[in-house]
């Protein structure tokens with residue numbers, strides 16, 4: 544006997560429809576099951592939250608693989624024109640990208656946010672503006688780091704010591720995960736209140752148009768999820784993911800050291816929470832794998848919408864495939880040139896706070912293309928959730944009053960979830 548899991552998709556509100564449908568549905572045609580389930584679920588959603596548009600994913604999970612012939616995943620919208628009435632965050636599940644040959648309307652982005660409509664948009668060949676590339680192994684790079692953080696809020700690092708072989712292994716394992724069938728990836732779907740697991744970008748909640756991407760988040764070992772994806776064969780995935788995170792942690796320490804050094808500070812200056820205490824690491828880092836499948840209409844789509852990161856810093860690996868862009872006043876959206884073995888460092892909101900506004904949290908986004916499946920990873924360096932984050936004392940004096948009130952890591956994370964791009968402004972003094 545089989546069981547169907549039904550999950551609501553777009554605009555389900557802050558609670559997710561996650562019903563187990565027992566027989567007698569099993570054995571009925573996929574369309575019949577979906578239409579009955581849709582009616583039930585949409586009634587519930589409408590009554591609870593007023594969300595109007597709903598996608599239903601019907602996934603055959605166990606046994607009896609013949610009960611849903613060729614229709615493991617069904618997606619359809621109900622009443623797509625109804626306006627939303629509440630401001631609850633939504634966490635739509637990613638599309639089954641492999642089975643879509645034209646860009647669905649819900650994935651078409653308004654022209655004002657797309658690169659072709661931005662007069663300042665410059666291509667990789669247009670060298671008017673390009674992100675600084677810094678040799679982080681060179682002891683004399685403090686000024687370059689400071690200038691990059693002040694002017695761009697981002698830079699690329701080379702000579703960082705992360706072995707190229709680990710780049711390749713991480714890429715292989717990332718591709719392995721995203722190549723799994725959708726229904727399998729949904730076995731580890733991220734819960735709305737969580738950051739770990741498979742799903743669409745968390746910032747999706749703040750945009751009406753949908754993003755052409757999927758992601759998988761982890762904090763430390765991904766073994767719990769990996770075991771569900773590959774019951775017999777998850778050890779290598781876990782080993783590589785843990786190794787990459789360890790390398791990123793070491794590199795982040797080095798980079799933060801350079802950033803603080805460039806302001807005349809050290810890790811010890813007001814940053815007790817940053818260093819391991821009594822041997823235990825106080826930071827709570829998030830590691831994210833991103834996947835941007837080949838897109839049938841990339842000029843009208845968006846991989847990852849404009850955002851700044853909550854973190855102190857983020858280290859992005861775009862696996863030698865362009866798509867990442869950073870925004871710079873006066874230059875507009877600037878593509879980050881893919882360089883084999885280089886890593887991109889983004890200044891996050893928390894670094895803007897501790898540097899008392901000297902370093903700026905960079906606005907960035909990721910575009911998609913029609914020829915290759917782009918992968919990327921992002922390692923977000925976060926303090927512990929109860930650490931107090933505030934402008935560093937040595938950067939504050941009568942001529943430079945504190946720009947932000949103190950917040951704990953947890954409080955700022957929650958502000959970001961609620962206010963998104965207005966979070967920094969909300970704590971400004």
Ligand SMILES: O=C(O)CCC(=O)C(=O)O
Pocket residue numbers: 831833847852859861866867907908909918919920921
């Ligand atoms: O995928 C990329 O290139 C960018 C990743 C990113 O900005 C993020 O995950 O926040």
